[in-house]
Amino acid sequence: MGDIFSPIMAALNPIAMRLGPISVHWYGVIIATGVVIAVMLAVREGQRRGIKPDDIYDMILWALPAALIAARTYYVVFEWPYYAKHPGEIIAIWDGGIAIYGSLIGAGLVVFFFCRSRFIPTWLMLDIAAPTVILGQAIGRWGNFMNQEAFGRITSLAFLQGLHLPSWIINQMLINGAYRQPTFLYESTWDLLGFIVLMSLRHVPGLFKQGEVFLSYVMWYSLGRFFIEGMRTDSLWLFHILRISQALSVVLFVGALIIWIYRRRQSAPLDYLAGNPFQEKAKLTK
Numbered sequence: 001m002g003d004i005f006s007p008i009m010a011a012l013n014p015i016a017m018r019l020g021p022i023s024v025h026w027y028g029v030i031i032a033t034g035v036v037i038a039v040m041l042a043v044r045e046g047q048r049r050g051i052k053p054d055d056i057y058d059m060i061l062w063a064l065p066a067a068l069i070a071a072r073t074y075y076v077v078f079e080w081p082y083y084a085k086h087p088g089e090i091i092a093i094w095d096g097g098i099a100i101y102g103s104l105i106g107a108g109l110v111v112f113f114f115c116r117s118r119f120i121p122t123w124l125m126l127d128i129a130a131p132t133v134i135l136g137q138a139i140g141r142w143g144n145f146m147n148q149e150a151f152g153r154i155t156s157l158a159f160l161q162g163l164h165l166p167s168w169i170i171n172q173m174l175i176n177g178a179y180r181q182p183t184f185l186y187e188s189t190w191d192l193l194g195f196i197v198l199m200s201l202r203h204v205p206g207l208f209k210q211g212e213v214f215l216s217y218v219m220w221y222s223l224g225r226f227f228i229e230g231m232r233t234d235s236l237w238l239f240h241i242l243r244i245s246q247a248l249s250v251v252l253f254v255g256a257l258i259i260w261i262y263r264r265r266q267s268a269p270l271d272y273l274a275g276n277p278f279q280e281k282a283k284l285t286k
Contacts, residue, residue, distance in 0.1 A: 011172050014146050026146040031098075034139035035064065038132035045128050050276030055118055059125075063110040070106025074099040078236040078244055099236070100137060101248055119278040123211030127272055130217035131198040137221070138191035144184045145172060152181025152231040183232050190224035202272060209269035211259075218256040222249040 016026045039060055043053045075097045076083050076090055083090050111129070115122040144150035157179055160170045165182070173180045194217065202213045226249035229235055235243045263269055270277060 011148065011174065012146055012168065014148075027143040030143040030146065031140050034136035037139065038129075038136040041132040041135070042128055045132075046125075048275070049124060049128060049273075050279040051120055051125065051128065055120060056128075058118075059111065059114045062114060063107040066110045067103035067107040068093070068098070071098045071100070071103035074102025074105070075236070078238070099245075100140075101245060104133075120276060121210060121270075121278065123214065123269070124272070124276060126214035127202070127208070127210060127212070130214040131195050131202065134191045134198070134217055134221060135195040138188045138195060141184045141188035141191070145169075145182075148172060148175050149234060150184040150187070150232065151175055151234065152183040153233055154178045155181050180233075181231055183228050186231070187224065187228045190228065191221065194220040194224070205273060206271060208272040209263070210272050210274070211263065211269060213272055215256040215260045219253050222252040222256070225249045226253070 012026075014026055016024045016029050018024070039056070043056050046056050047053065072090075072093055078099075079097070108126075111125055112122055114120075115125050141150065151173065157170070160173060160179055160182070163182075165185075169182065169185070170179070173182050197220070198213060198217060201216075202208055208216075226246050229243055229245045229249065235245060238244050238247070
């Protein structure tokens with residue numbers, strides 16, 4: 001087991017343990033923990049809504065690799081000038097460089113095609129996954145913390161102490177000789193609040209139609225990400241003039257709101273609590 005404190009910078013050691021020549025990074029451990037918790041919660045809720053655990057497990061087997069590949073591809077594409085000169089680092093995901101929006105795109109495509117093949121309403125599956133995904137994101141941001149990434153502008157020690165943060169967080173925010181805004185913490189907190197809100201409201205009878213838990217997640221996350229991204233100094237940029245995540249946040253927030261209004265006006269979606277209307281048909285195809 002590696003020492004959790006570096007004696008040189010008094011920062012947390014990003015290496016959790018070493019198994020011979022293999023280094024196990026806290027980044028990966030934390031991300032994996034978030035995924036496991038998310039899957040457990042999704043399976044539990046899926047059973048209540050008429051979706052079998054095996055269907056969720058099978059979907060995860062496809063969605064996780066797709067999400068990882070898409071997340072890394074998204075990051076590498078927008079940092080291509082660097083990776084063109086360092087191609088050997090393209091697969092070095094243990095050092096960070098996983099774009100959340102990229103992972104959501106990759107996993108979303110898998111969910112769409114998987115659900116069509118299993119007679120599962122895509123909107124319902126997305127609703128089941130949404131609160132667990134945002135919880136996983138809240139946990140995953142602590143992987144960024146361990147790698148000293150996803151940080152904000154230079155600030156003062158007095159400011160960080162004024163937030164009543166424990167010393168081990170403050171120490172970790174000393175990056176390249178200057179204290180930084182803990183934007184990873186801001187986003188983790190925002191995501192955790194989103195999880196609490198969605199979990200508190202999604203079982204209220206008649207409140208959500210199928211698809212609206214997911215659309216609420218999209219709007220909640222993109223709203224917070226827009227403002228927090230503006231505080232970061234390690235953003236991905238488009239033509240050095242536009243923060244990509246901010247632009248995408250605006251598109252997703254407006255798009256989710258339009259879809260919500262359109263679906264309510266043009267059709268009568270099932271209530272979220274109605275569950276899977278194709279449950280019996282799915283059984284017959286087995």
